[in-house]
Amino acid sequence: MLLPFSVSHERPKKMKYSYLSKTIFPFLLFSFAVLSAQKIIIINNAGESINVKSGKKEITINGNDKKEFSETKRISISGSKDLNRFINIFLEPSDQLVIAVQKNTTIHYSGDQASLHQYINEQLNIDTFGSINLYENAGNNKKAGELKNISELLLVNIMKKANLRNILITQNDKDSTKRLKNHIKYSWLNTLFPSIGRADMDFRKEVINYYFKKYIEPDIEKYSCGNSLQYNVLEILAKNKDILQAKLPVYPIVEHTDADNINQYLPQNCQKQYFRNKYNYLEHINGHSKAYYKKVLKEKFNDE
Structure with missing residues (x-):
């Protein structure tokens, strides 16, 4: 006669524990999330x-x-x-x-x-822009080795200040580290590439392919323009595609302009950056066609 009575008490205990797990555990998880939020x-x-x-x-x-x-x-x-x-x-x-x-x-x-x-x-911009004259001198003198040494020594010093062991993204990198590496790398390239734009073609061919192969090619299939840094670098590569020893991916044109020959090598968010740069410049000088670029940003790129 005791067996049915004792069994009947097990069910309320399980229900009690189930209730506690459904109420306390979510509360603890919520509390942890609040306390640990960025x-x-x-x-x-x-x-x-x-x-x-x-x-x-x-x-x-x-x-x-x-x-x-x-x-x-x-x-x-x-x-x-x-x-x-x-x-x-x-x-x-x-x-x-x-x-x-x-x-x-x-x-x-x-x-x-x-x-x-x-x-x-x-400080980063001061460090990167501070080397432009050295880059230009190396380009004017056609000294590719000197340019590589100067630029990569600067990159090593920047990495030390940012506490990075390498600049290329790895699978084990956290999201913030990936973004940090890209920001530093393209800030560095953003001052390096424009400074050799007027250099001898053979010199440009050597150095552009060197930096592309070593630093940019791993990014190219999933290239993204989070800001103007990546856009500026990819635009220069597109303008120099005839001397680049690799094929850049071709993308659909979102909005046709007289820059289609360049923009076809830009993924959609880089094309967006093209229109963003144009609009910002025209807004600054109060240019008459700024309304067009604002309209394209809103209607084609959902950018208010």
């Missing part, structure tokens, strides 16, 4: 209001105030005439970074990977 805090110490944009989200931060962003790869900060900055973000999902805008429009970083972001956003 966070970027913008502090406005500039003494005036600033505008901060991340993707399609744009907000105003008053003086001595702060706002929080999450899961973003790039932030633009604008305010006075001297303040118009783009901040590239390379954080892991659980990292937190504080970006403080000071009165003299300088930017101070603290938190996770602060020194990396300080270097990438405040």
